[in-house]
Amino acid sequence: NAGVTQTPKFQVLKTGQSMTLQCAQDMNHEYMSWYRQDPGMGLRLIHYSVGAGITDQGEVPNGYNVSRSTTEDFPLRLLSAAPSQTSVYFCASSPTGRTEAFFGQGTRLTVV
């Protein structure tokens, strides 16, 4: 049972580089979301999607883009990496935004 799959698990970027974090789910969930987790800050919502073709901003969207062309995939793009984006990123999916969320294993990103 794959659930939510995130790649890569670890990444080091140089300031100014761009990259895409991949997220895929096989549970046919309509709702998908991206969080970042920093010490003492808890999980903060970056972007979310309530279905294919629909995305919206969360609490900390600046510096990130998303798209949702299929139900299964919800990639997160860092446009120009900054040291402040050093964090652990989690992708999650759920039937709706009000129900239990299933998380991927996370991506540990370091921007130097």
Add this chain to the structure above:
Amino acid sequence: RKEVEQDPGPFNVPEGATVAFNCTYSNSASQSFFWYRQDCRKEPKLLMSVYSSGNEDGRFTAQLNRASQYISLLIRDSKLSDSATYLCVVNVVGFQKLVFGTGTRLLVSP
């Protein structure tokens, strides 16, 4: 004021102890409540949902107090394997998103 607030701990307890965590939420329109568990360097996983009448799952009991806007988690007969961070999670009616507390760390020692 944060939407969801938790005591960060850590709570250090011996095996077999009973420990309780509280979590307060600021929006009275909150409608769904959960406790998640997160092990070190792992993803959060649902521990249990919290229902208005309170609910129990083995050694774990969750309570909701809407009047005072807090939820609680009680762990009885603590095990070493209960050592983790416990996240309080709330959804506000009309919003399609979950709001996470910063978590309470529990350390169970032999």
